[in-house]
Amino acid sequence: MGKWDDERQELLEAILAVDSLGLVSGASGNLSMRLEQKDSYGSILITPSQIPYSTIQISDLMVVNLHGDILEGQLTLSTETPMHLALYKHSSHIKAVVHTHSIYASALAVSGVELPPIVDELVVSVGGGVRVSEYAMPGSNELAENVCNSLEDKKAVLIRNHGLIGVGRSLSEAVNVCQLVERACQIYAIANSLGNVNVLSDDIVEIERRLFLGNL
Numbered sequence: 001m002g003k004w005d006d007e008r009q010e011l012l013e014a015i016l017a018v019d020s021l022g023l024v025s026g027a028s029g030n031l032s033m034r035l036e037q038k039d040s041y042g043s044i045l046i047t048p049s050q051i052p053y054s055t056i057q058i059s060d061l062m063v064v065n066l067h068g069d070i071l072e073g074q075l076t077l078s079t080e081t082p083m084h085l086a087l088y089k090h091s092s093h094i095k096a097v098v099h100t101h102s103i104y105a106s107a108l109a110v111s112g113v114e115l116p117p118i119v120d121e122l123v124v125s126v127g128g129g130v131r132v133s134e135y136a137m138p139g140s141n142e143l144a145e146n147v148c149n150s151l152e153d154k155k156a157v158l159i160r161n162h163g164l165i166g167v168g169r170s171l172s173e174a175v176n177v178c179q180l181v182e183r184a185c186q187i188y189a190i191a192n193s194l195g196n197v198n199v200l201s202d203d204i205v206e207i208e209r210r211l212f213l214g215n216l
Helices: 005-020 081-090 103-111 120-126 141-151 171-193 202-214
Strands: 030-034 043-046 062-065 070-072 096-100 156-159 163-168
Touching (some): 005 030, 005 043, 005 096, 030 081, 030 171, 043 081, 096 171, 120 171, 163 171
Antiparallel strands (some): 043 062
């Protein structure tokens, strides 16, 4: 048995979940989870670059420290590794990061349209409306910084002209966040096409934000 066999299996199951939910396609997107603290910097388990989710194996998963040094794995690291590492440094509450290219979330990201707080679960589970980060080149430190700045204390951010990031205290939570945001983006797009989007009132958002913060 390897040191992180359980974590590798957990990440593989999350990979299969986002694939089956249609949140990714081919080798798009990337997932990671925080591993036990080995030193003062810790380490993460992350998907490699350009391996289709339908064929990925447990042995393909990479272990890197928070400096980005490869500790285990022979493949090429995901180009978005800097963004994952920045998010783990951004908040100790973040235990998992899921980056998807789902259709409706990506459509809002391409349009530069923030997802407003239109359904209660978006506030209670994600922290409110979902912002759109400023554009930067994929894989760059600038992109990582922009995503963290837009995320603040919430659990999701739309990456301009790119896709969606969901974070959580576990992989299952991060996957659920991405699924919830994709559904809310779809609702928003349909409601907008009907000509009327009712956003939750500020007082309701404030009450539900307190519930969200209490669960962090």
